[in-house]
Amino acid sequence: MAFVETGRAQEESKPTVKFNRDVKPILAKKCFSCHGPAEQEGSLRLDERDIAIGEADSGEIAIVPGSPEESELIRRIASHDESEKMPPEGEGVKPEDIEILKTWIKEGAQYQGHWAFEPLTDPVAPEVKLDGWAKNDIDKFILARLEENGLQPNPQASKRTLIRRAYYNLTGLPPTKEEIEAFEADESPEAWSKLVDKLLASEHYGEKWGRHWLDLVRFAETNSYERDGVKPNAWKYRDYIIRAFNENKPYDQFVIEQLAGDEIENPTPETIIATGYYRLGVWDDEPADPLLHIYDQYDDLVATTGKAFLGITVSCARCHDHKIDPITQANYYEFLSFFRGMKPYGTRGDVSYSQREISSPEVISAHENDQKELQAVEGRLNEIVAGAIKQLPEEERKEIRKERNRDRRREQMDARIAELVPNDASEYDALKRELAGIKDREKYLPAREFAMAINKSDKVPPETTIMMRGNPHVPGDVVEPGFPKFFHAEKPVIPTPAEDQATSGRRLVLAKWIASKDNMMTARVMVNRIWQFQFGRGIVRSSSNFGQLGTPPTHPELLDWLANEFIESGWDVKHLQKLMMTSATYQMSSAGQEKGLAQDPGNDLMWRFNTRRLTAEEVRDSILAVNGRLNDKMYGHGFYPKISDEVMAGQSKPGDGWGNSSYEEQARRAIYIHVKRSLLTPILSSFDFPETDAACEERFVTTQPAQALGMINGAFANQQAEELARRVRETGSKQLEDQVRQAVQFALAREADESDVKIAMSLINDLKKDHGLDDNQAFDLYCLMLINLNEFFFLD
Numbered sequence: 001m002a003f004v005e006t007g008r009a010q011e012e013s014k015p016t017v018k019f020n021r022d023v024k025p026i027l028a029k030k031c032f033s034c035h036g037p038a039e040q041e042g043s044l045r046l047d048e049r050d051i052a053i054g055e056a057d058s059g060e061i062a063i064v065p066g067s068p069e070e071s072e073l074i075r076r077i078a079s080h081d082e083s084e085k086m087p088p089e090g091e092g093v094k095p096e097d098i099e100i101l102k103t104w105i106k107e108g109a110q111y112q113g114h115w116a117f118e119p120l121t122d123p124v125a126p127e128v129k130l131d132g133w134a135k136n137d138i139d140k141f142i143l144a145r146l147e148e149n150g151l152q153p154n155p156q157a158s159k160r161t162l163i164r165r166a167y168y169n170l171t172g173l174p175p176t177k178e179e180i181e182a183f184e185a186d187e188s189p190e191a192w193s194k195l196v197d198k199l200l201a202s203e204h205y206g207e208k209w210g211r212h213w214l215d216l217v218r219f220a221e222t223n224s225y226e227r228d229g230v231k232p233n234a235w236k237y238r239d240y241i242i243r244a245f246n247e248n249k250p251y252d253q254f255v256i257e258q259l260a261g262d263e264i265e266n267p268t269p270e271t272i273i274a275t276g277y278y279r280l281g282v283w284d285d286e287p288a289d290p291l292l293h294i295y296d297q298y299d300d301l302v303a304t305t306g307k308a309f310l311g312i313t314v315s316c317a318r319c320h321d322h323k324i325d326p327i328t329q330a331n332y333y334e335f336l337s338f339f340r341g342m343k344p345y346g347t348r349g350d351v352s353y354s355q356r357e358i359s360s361p362e363v364i365s366a367h368e369n370d371q372k373e374l375q376a377v378e379g380r381l382n383e384i385v386a387g388a389i390k391q392l393p394e395e396e397r398k399e400i401r402k403e404r405n406r407d408r409r410r411e412q413m414d415a416r417i418a419e420l421v422p423n424d425a426s427e428y429d430a431l432k433r434e435l436a437g438i439k440d441r442e443k444y445l446p447a448r449e450f451a452m453a454i455n456k457s458d459k460v461p462p463e464t465t466i467m468m469r470g471n472p473h474v475p476g477d478v479v480e481p482g483f484p485k486f487f488h489a490e491k492p493v494i495p496t497p498a499e500d501q502a503t504s505g506r507r508l509v510l511a512k513w514i515a516s517k518d519n520m521m522t523a524r525v526m527v528n529r530i531w532q533f534q535f536g537r538g539i540v541r542s543s544s545n546f547g548q549l550g551t552p553p554t555h556p557e558l559l560d561w562l563a564n565e566f567i568e569s570g571w572d573v574k575h576l577q578k579l580m581m582t583s584a585t586y587q588m589s590s591a592g593q594e595k596g597l598a599q600d601p602g603n604d605l606m607w608r609f610n611t612r613r614l615t616a617e618e619v620r621d622s623i624l625a626v627n628g629r630l631n632d633k634m635y636g637h638g639f640y641p642k643i644s645d646e647v648m649a650g651q652s653k654p655g656d657g658w659g660n661s662s663y664e665e666q667a668r669r670a671i672y673i674h675v676k677r678s679l680l681t682p683i684l685s686s687f688d689f690p691e692t693d694a695a696c697e698e699r700f701v702t703t704q705p706a707q708a709l710g711m712i713n714g715a716f717a718n719q720q721a722e723e724l725a726r727r728v729r730e731t732g733s734k735q736l737e738d739q740v741r742q743a744v745q746f747a748l749a750r751e752a753d754e755s756d757v758k759i760a761m762s763l764i765n766d767l768k769k770d771h772g773l774d775d776n777q778a779f780d781l782y783c784l785m786l787i788n789l790n791e792f793f794f795l796d
Helices: 004-015 017-032 074-078 095-106 137-149 160-172 175-186 191-198 203-216 234-246 251-260 269-279 290-310 327-341 362-389 396-401 408-418 422-441 506-514 522-535 556-568 571-579 596-601 615-626 681-686 705-713 715-730 736-748 756-773 776-785
Strands: 356-357 450-454 464-467 475-479
Touching: 004 160, 017 095, 017 137, 017 160, 017 356, 017 475, 074 095, 074 596, 095 362, 137 556, 160 175, 160 203, 160 571, 191 571, 191 681, 191 736, 203 234, 203 290, 234 269, 234 450, 251 269, 251 290, 290 327, 290 522, 327 475, 327 506, 362 396, 362 408, 362 422, 396 408, 422 681, 615 681, 615 715, 681 705, 705 715, 715 736, 736 756, 736 776, 756 776
Parallel strands: none
Antiparallel strands: 356 450, 464 475
16 A cells, blocks of 8 residues: 555656746746846856755845745746836746746756757657547657647648648649549548658659758858859759658768768768768858968858757857857867868869869779870870970070970971971871870760869868967867767767878768767757658757757657657658658648637647748749649759849849750759859749858748739749640630639649639639730730639648
8 A cells, every 4th residue: 555655646746847848948038038048147047956046146046946935036927016027028927837837846946957968768659548549659749748738639631631731741843633633532541651652752852852951051053252153063962962862861871971971981973972061161262361261161061060960059169168058169179170181162273172083983094094195195296396496596496485385386396397307207297196086086085074072181180279269360279079078979089090091081980970879969850850841840940959049849758759760760761751741640630720729829739730831942843833844854954044134233243154044944843943142043032042151940931022023023923824824725725714724723733613713704804804915815814823822822
């Protein structure tokens, strides 16, 4: 009996309120600006327990564990006295949040270490009350939180909604009417699973998911700054990313190839191309302070690597210790030290630091043999010419030698060889014929291939020093490569480079540590990104900042469960995506629910699916898909869309560096558009394409006049609407009503109802009557209206 009572007591004493999940968000929002890591008014700091439960300068105690009524924090936030109320400005703490704080203090005011700086836990899916709803363990984590809060999950969405959701999530393209109808007609229990498998296997999958990664690594094909010169072969890195997602490359391998694809054992052209990651940042070809610019490039790498792979803001410590997270300035330079020795972007003399040959050994050998023959023949020709020059009078000899180019000097002497060195004349003629033959043969040699990549990296890098206030002209103490201290990782061991090794191997050590299953951040960060792009936002909203200024996870146990699943699956991205998509959570309707909207308007608890607008690329690609013009050619050089003269005029040299692609090429998917930093394609920019100078963790979704103006008045939208109308007329439909029905089928992938036809005919008749348009012109504008509908632009 005593054993039972003890068990009950333990159960009763288990905290119902969790600090990281329930309390910290309230304190961070309402208290930390004055009593947090950066500032401590009255010596009170609420993010550290020992200080929070101690006596403040005023003699008061903010938090008295077990006694909310004696806690000054509760008295102040609940006070109605304006001279005492906290926070002193803005909206006060909500009554429900005050109750959470009271319960937390009553239960002992226990703090937890920052969740992201703790090792992965191994949570078990919780028990739930609602029978039959959960399709896998993801649903149990979601449902348990809903049940805790007295909410119900939404019912399943319609099959039409689900297929559109899946197509756009996995391929970025709309399903056709026929594909929707086939899915709706499939009554088998495996219908949804088969559809997900089909889309994961589609080549368009890599085009959609590769774009997410390109946002994170600030992909662009030019340098920025005024001249904004092109980065040769940057498109090969884009193609590597698309292929990596299509091939379902294990994520740990994906990480290592980008960070150290040239330092792994037996590097391949593919892994060399992957190191183009390091060459994507902005580059000034004429910096005012060259040394500062080099360290700015290092800072870009530290910032991007920290955010994209680890979800931490290491670069905040460039000039001083991180104000919030436990990252010292020394940590910053220890992390930077992994990248030292890598030659900066650009060319020095005849050596390109950013272009590396990736031709096959056979191609390299063929070109090398050709060059040896060429050099031997040219060498002997030059010897004969030099002998002939010696026979010239002094003044003429001086005049000839003024020409530095040996080929031109040779041309000048051609006619005089027989006269000056008759014994060599026949050999000279034979050598000239041989030289012409070699040069003619060169035309038929297979082309040499180069990649934008790491080409030169020191075997023994220069020392790294802490830069005082971040100024590279004021070096301080020397540091060695090291991981941020809060990881509690052992000091990295950099193996002594082998005799035939060209680099230091430092980046490989960093890459393997990041890609390790023991790294507490890597798996969490990537599964959170996958969740973000599947569900509309991450379990951690600040998906590139898991630090203390980031947003705590809404479902921390689910996050760790997914991270463990990811690692155990062999870092299988597609496995995780299918697991998410076959959950009941993913398949929920997005409809409103009175209680849910009142209690959780932000949908933090995931009681419904989040609606979303199409991304910039999806808008453009969908228009081309429905009018039948989409060119599905994959990979290769990017193309140049038509850009108006008015937009071009914004450049320092209007039109400089912008090509003129064919109409067919311009119908390729948006991921293949040439990304010029100073000239982003207007339709993409209007719909929130990211700036390319820094990593983008999540795109803003704005509503602005330029979107409507571009989609109604823009040349692209009007031209493509005419193409949609042409496609309709090519079906043979003659009557306007029939053409309307056909246009709705193409654009909205469904049958037109009578209301659709009535509205369409009213619009067409008004256009004809009020503006003197003929049937075709009016119908063109009706098609323009179709691709502007919310039904076209939004996903439920």
